[in-house]
Every structure is written in C-alpha cells, then in structure tokens.
Amino acid sequence: MYNNNEGKFMDTLSRTSSYVRDVRKQNPLVVCLTNSVAQSFNANALLAVGALPIMTSAVEEIDELVAAADSLYINIGTANQPQSILMFEAVRCAARHSKPWVLDPVGVGVSSFRDNLTRKLIAIDCPAVIRCNVSEILHICGVPAPQHGVDAVSYGSGYLWCDDVQRYARNHRSAVAVSGPADYICYENRTDWVNGGSPLMTKVTGMGCTASAIVAACVAVFPNPFDAAYAGMCIMAEAGSRAADKAQGPASLQHHFLDELSQL
Amino acid sequence: MYNNNEGKFMDTLSRTSSYVRDVRKQNPLVVCLTNSVAQSFNANALLAVGALPIMTSAVEEIDELVAAADSLYINIGTANQPQSILMFEAVRCAARHSKPWVLDPVGVGVSSFRDNLTRKLIAIDCPAVIRCNVSEILHICGVPAPQHGVDAVSYGSGYLWCDDVQRYARNHRSAVAVSGPADYICYENRTDWVNGGSPLMTKVTGMGCTASAIVAACVAVFPNPFDAAYAGMCIMAEAGSRAADKAQGPASLQHHFLDELSQL
Amino acid sequence: MYNNNEGKFMDTLSRTSSYVRDVRKQNPLVVCLTNSVAQSFNANALLAVGALPIMTSAVEEIDELVAAADSLYINIGTANQPQSILMFEAVRCAARHSKPWVLDPVGVGVSSFRDNLTRKLIAIDCPAVIRCNVSEILHICGVPAPQHGVDAVSYGSGYLWCDDVQRYARNHRSAVAVSGPADYICYENRTDWVNGGSPLMTKVTGMGCTASAIVAACVAVFPNPFDAAYAGMCIMAEAGSRAADKAQGPASLQHHFLDELSQL
Numbered sequence: 001m002y003n004n005n006e007g008k009f010m011d012t013l014s015r016t017s018s019y020v021r022d023v024r025k026q027n028p029l030v031v032c033l034t035n036s037v038a039q040s041f042n043a044n045a046l047l048a049v050g051a052l053p054i055m056t057s058a059v060e061e062i063d064e065l066v067a068a069a070d071s072l073y074i075n076i077g078t079a080n081q082p083q084s085i086l087m088f089e090a091v092r093c094a095a096r097h098s099k100p101w102v103l104d105p106v107g108v109g110v111s112s113f114r115d116n117l118t119r120k121l122i123a124i125d126c127p128a129v130i131r132c133n134v135s136e137i138l139h140i141c142g143v144p145a146p147q148h149g150v151d152a153v154s155y156g157s158g159y160l161w162c163d164d165v166q167r168y169a170r171n172h173r174s175a176v177a178v179s180g181p182a183d184y185i186c187y188e189n190r191t192d193w194v195n196g197g198s199p200l201m202t203k204v205t206g207m208g209c210t211a212s213a214i215v216a217a218c219v220a221v222f223p224n225p226f227d228a229a230y231a232g233m234c235i236m237a238e239a240g241s242r243a244a245d246k247a248q249g250p251a252s253l254q255h256h257f258l259d260e261l262s263q264l
Numbered sequence: 265m266y267n268n269n270e271g272k273f274m275d276t277l278s279r280t281s282s283y284v285r286d287v288r289k290q291n292p293l294v295v296c297l298t299n300s301v302a303q304s305f306n307a308n309a310l311l312a313v314g315a316l317p318i319m320t321s322a323v324e325e326i327d328e329l330v331a332a333a334d335s336l337y338i339n340i341g342t343a344n345q346p347q348s349i350l351m352f353e354a355v356r357c358a359a360r361h362s363k364p365w366v367l368d369p370v371g372v373g374v375s376s377f378r379d380n381l382t383r384k385l386i387a388i389d390c391p392a393v394i395r396c397n398v399s400e401i402l403h404i405c406g407v408p409a410p411q412h413g414v415d416a417v418s419y420g421s422g423y424l425w426c427d428d429v430q431r432y433a434r435n436h437r438s439a440v441a442v443s444g445p446a447d448y449i450c451y452e453n454r455t456d457w458v459n460g461g462s463p464l465m466t467k468v469t470g471m472g473c474t475a476s477a478i479v480a481a482c483v484a485v486f487p488n489p490f491d492a493a494y495a496g497m498c499i500m501a502e503a504g505s506r507a508a509d510k511a512q513g514p515a516s517l518q519h520h521f522l523d524e525l526s527q528l
Numbered sequence: 529m530y531n532n533n534e535g536k537f538m539d540t541l542s543r544t545s546s547y548v549r550d551v552r553k554q555n556p557l558v559v560c561l562t563n564s565v566a567q568s569f570n571a572n573a574l575l576a577v578g579a580l581p582i583m584t585s586a587v588e589e590i591d592e593l594v595a596a597a598d599s600l601y602i603n604i605g606t607a608n609q610p611q612s613i614l615m616f617e618a619v620r621c622a623a624r625h626s627k628p629w630v631l632d633p634v635g636v637g638v639s640s641f642r643d644n645l646t647r648k649l650i651a652i653d654c655p656a657v658i659r660c661n662v663s664e665i666l667h668i669c670g671v672p673a674p675q676h677g678v679d680a681v682s683y684g685s686g687y688l689w690c691d692d693v694q695r696y697a698r699n700h701r702s703a704v705a706v707s708g709p710a711d712y713i714c715y716e717n718r719t720d721w722v723n724g725g726s727p728l729m730t731k732v733t734g735m736g737c738t739a740s741a742i743v744a745a746c747v748a749v750f751p752n753p754f755d756a757a758y759a760g761m762c763i764m765a766e767a768g769s770r771a772a773d774k775a776q777g778p779a780s781l782q783h784h785f786l787d788e789l790s791q792l
Contacts, residue, residue, distance in 0.1 A: 035319070036300055036303055038304070039564055039565045040733060040734065043565050044779065047731050047733060053733070055563070055605070057564070057606050058607065058608040060608075060640075061641035064638065065639060077319070078319050078321050079321070080323070080324075081322065082608075083321075110329065110332065111328040111329060114325065203312065205307035249522060249523025249526040249527060250312055250522055251518070251519040251521075251523050252519065254779070257779075259778065259779050259780055262731065263776075263777060300564055300567055300585070304568060342584060344586040344588075345588065371582065374589075375586075375589030376589070377586050377588040468575070469568060513787025514576055514787065514790050515572065515784070515785075515787050516787055
C-alpha cells in the first residue's frame, strides 16, 4: 500500500471543524487568478470557509495585491497569453514576498500551451501545493496518461500511479493533492488519503477548482504544505458528503455544498 | 402553415429520453468559446446532459483542442477583437478537422461589430446549426427586424418570418433553431416546431446560450443537423417544463433546470 | 445625526413595490461593464427586477450600445488595461449621449491601478451614482481608511465618516450610496438611510456589485440621482431581508434573493 492509513479512521469530522475554525480565525486574503468559468463558485466557496477572495486581471496591480495577501491561487483553466504573463508575474511576487501559492494545472496535457505554462510557472517558484486530477499530475510527472478533455480518466483500483506522484513530491518542494474517488495527498515522506465527497461532485463545473481555492486558503493558515492540502481536502470532502445527502442533482449539490461549507 | 406537424403530437418525452441516452453513451467533448456571462451555466448544462465541456481563450491551443473534440460551440455574446481572432481560427480548425460547429449569434443587429463577426464566421465555414432568437435570425437573413438589447422582440402569432428563415436554411448548409414560445427548427426541406419550456426561461441569463450549448453536444452525436437541432431543443423544452413546475422564480428555475437535465 | 430620518419609518415595502413597478414599466436597457466574477449574478438580478442587461468587452461596439441603452453600469472589480480603455470610452459615450451612469469602484485603495482608473473615470464625467462600501468612498474622498481586500472594514457606530461623504457629494454632481449594516445615501443636501437586508448578504460574492447594477437600472427610470440610489438600495434591502428569512447559507440566500427580487 502506498498510503499511510493512520488517519483514515480518525474522527475526520472533528478535525475538519477545527481546520475551518482556524481558517475563520485568520480570514486569509487570497489573490485568485482562476479560470473564468469557476470564478464565482471559487469566490463564494472562499467566503463560505471564512477567507477573503480578491480577483484581478491586471498585471499593474499584482505586486500590491500579492504583497497584501496571505496566499495566491493560480488556475490555468482558461488562461491565454496575456493572462500567462500575469500569472508569471504573480508567482514572482509570491516568491519575493514569501507568500505560499497553490497551482491548479487544469487540462495540462491537452495542449502544448498548457504544458508550457505549467512548466514555466513551476520553474519560477515551487507551489506549496499542486491540486489536480490523476491525468494531470501524471502528465506533470512525465508519465504517459490517457486524457479526454479536462476531466480525470479512471485509473482502476491499482493506485500504481501513487509511486510516480510520491517520487515527484519527494523531488520537489511541493505537496500534491490528487482528487479522485478518494483524494491522495503527499509531501516529502508523508502520504495520506481523504475519503468522503460524492461522485456527483464531478458533475459540477469548477468543483475541482474550488478544492484548489480552499487549499489556497489553507496554505495561508497551515504552514506545512501537507497539513494545508490535507485540511483543504477534508473540508471539501466533508461539505461534499453533507451536500450530496441533500442533493437531487448537480445544481442542488453546488447549492448545498456552499451552504454546508458556511456551516462547518 | 410553415411547420411540419407530423412530430408534434408524438411522445416527445420518450424521444427526449432517447436523445439524452444517446448523448450520454458518447460523452461528446465540446470546445466552448462562449460569452463570459453564461460560461458556468453552459458548462454545468453540458455536464448534466452527459457531455464534456472544455473552455479556452488561447488561440495557441485551439487547434489541439478542436482536433481532440467532437464539436465546437461559438457564442459571440461578449466577444471582442482578440476573441474574434480566436473564433475565426476555431472555425478554420473545425473545418480542417471536419468537426461540426454551432453558432449562437447573440445580439447580432445591435452593433456593426457583431454583424461583421457573425458574417465572417459564417463565411469561413457553415455552422451545422445556428441557434438564436427571431430578431437575430431575421437580421442574418437581411430582413429588417426590431431589436432591443440582446433579447427577442415579440413577433405576434403570424409566424410570417418562418418563410425568410426557411429560405435562409435552404440556401445555406446550416440548420436554424429559433427559440421562442415554440421553437422553430428548419434544415433543407424539413421544418418542425418544439413545444414546451416556460416563459420564465427568458428571465434566466444565458438560457438561450445553454440551448445552443446543448445543441452543440447534439451535433457531435446526431449526424444530421436537423436531428441534432431538434434533439437539443426537445431536451431544453423538457427540462425547462419540468423545472418550471417546481420553480418559484428565475433562480429556482435555473437550479431545477440543471437538476432535471441530469435526470432526464 | 447626519441622516435625515423622515423616511425611516415610512412604509418602505409599499414604496419599494412602487419602485419595482416603475422599473418594470420601462424595462430599461442597461449596458454593463462589470467584473467577471459577478457578471452572471448581475445579469440575473437585472432581469429579475425588469431591466434588460447587455454586456460587452468590445470597444468597437460601445458607442452603438450606449446610444441604444438607457443607462451604463461600470464596475472595476477585475478591470485591466484593455478594459479600462473600454470603460473610458463608455463613459465618454454616456456623456455624449446624455445617458446616466453608475460607478462601482470595487477595491479602490487596494492598488494604484484601481485608484487611477477610478479617478480618471470620474474625471471624464460625473457618475449619477457611486455605489460602494465605506472604505472605498473614504478613499475617493481622500480620507485615510483601513482596507483588507475588497470587503468593507467595520467603522463602528459613530458614522463620523458621513460628514466626509456628504461633503464629497455636495462638491460633485454624484449621489453616493454606501452599503453597510444600514445603507447611507446622499446627494446635494439630501441624505437618508435604508435599513433592511441581512449580514449574510456580505457572504455572497458580487452582492454589492448587484446593488450597483440595480441602481444602474434605477438611474434610467428615476431622473433624480438621489431617488434612483434610494430606490435601488430599498429594492436590495427588501429582497435581501425576505431572502434571509428563508436562507440556510450563502447559496440559498443568493437563490432566494433572485426569486424574491422577481416577485417584488
């Protein structure tokens, strides 16, 4: 087994409540350069969890915003050339001001543009956490991975890919949080799985991006990247599970997800 | 009468279920260049119907995306100069890779910019389907049509405009799907009407754009443009009717619409 | 006391209904240059209140759109250099065509870019109404104001800031509507407060932007800027109060807000 099971059966609910409490105590300001599809959902999720989102598309103000912020969130889902320049500058600012940042490499592997953008962003400064799906992280690891659009392709139950992801995390200074039926987190020598959530979450656009946004709030609050990624994915899983119990479809899932998130 | 009534009283519900089943079997990947207001709604509707949306704003990746996709959806609702260059290139890619595409000419007639953009897009390659409102298609046909913003103006009950639309569809290789109290579909010598939906649907921003997105999923699944347009509009009408039965206003309509769409 | 209490205990509900009736009678067309996070919410709120939103990002069409419209709404929340050029041109068109416009200076004070953009927009032509939070208007007034992101910082119960805002409104030809636990409106020698709403409204992204959008619909209907700002804030407060009674969290608040708005 590649996973460290120690936390698997702990009282994740009480842990999750304590994570949310910590976020709410600090109200971290998160600069978000996220895709245009998920902006509103990402912002509402950050508000619900107790963070303060600020969005921008202007390179002229990125240094001031990152300097004032507690963390930076970059999502390449609908990036183009001007936005990639903004993203490069944002990561440089994060490095200069010692602010942690989170990368969501949406659709890396579907185009050279996304591959190059992802590689360059990581080369400027290691993100505290990379949050993505299995196809995406394998592509970053240089392992051939089937892909169909921006959504994860099933990898069966073998979890053989964990080796590759763990090696990547050990060789870089980034934690990796891989979303899936169970979420896999690794950083340095630590690995763990987060259970919970619901398959219906894959039917809501921007749900993965929202996980990344929540993790970006957490890297501002929990200094260790593993802890931040783990906390963020627990919050997602708990709110997702609760919402799925009440949902009749994807719209009501998203609706209940935000309401539950605000009540955790 | 301009319409072909043969299908009017058939069991549209069972037909609609079968259309959705066909879409879900194929899970078409739809590249969406849609307006910034409707992106999230469009993406959620595509996921609900069983398609996989992918959005982009980067001309650098459009060829790879269209090559990998099953269809292309272009909506000019908030297009500007850089985006129009992306749209032209996308349609060229669709032609080169023989992928069908759907056009939603939002607000054509309200500005020369939208007129020119629409004319140039159609000149590059005929869309499989043009999905729009009456004002918009009449403007494309060169018939003077009153317009007030991007919303349809009522044309009474005469349906005299159908002649013009039918002539346009006959002279071009595009099907036309005109949204209204009843939706009018025509292609070559075939015409039909789709009943259902709800007047409340006009109070939800991006509902028309979502119809176009659903039709874009259908052109990937049904080879004949008439069939694709008809299937898409039936899916919209059925989900809209069901949602309207449960809705208390526009937000709950949109909410139920997506949930119903996922359950068709 | 800085406020004029005369209207405070009037039957605001029946007044609000009459404001909405007036908006619905005219169906004003509102050109919206709003931030990418709030676009969909803003458009749905305008539709719910009986206005017709039209969004654009193309400077090529802004003159035709503003000429055809009844008012203009500018929100700088995610503006960048190209969009600021569009905004300058839009305000010039509004001045040329004598169309009233509303400014939401989101986050003015958090960056020089936003400060310069706001100053230049106001210099081109005075907005009919500036709708913002306390930090933002104090920054515009040149009064040092604490700021953390784009959200308002609490100013206690002293309301000492009203003096500064009133002086600004007297010296310019703009009404000011300041959102807060109670909303403060002033123009020339008139001032008033609007009560209602709910603290939960601050947990929905784009709620303030939506207030500005509603005010933009009202400036098209009520010629006096004070009356327009007052009507818009009453509509927001009433729909917000009703929605809060039914909401379990921020998503259900937004949902009920739009439904209630459509039923006012």
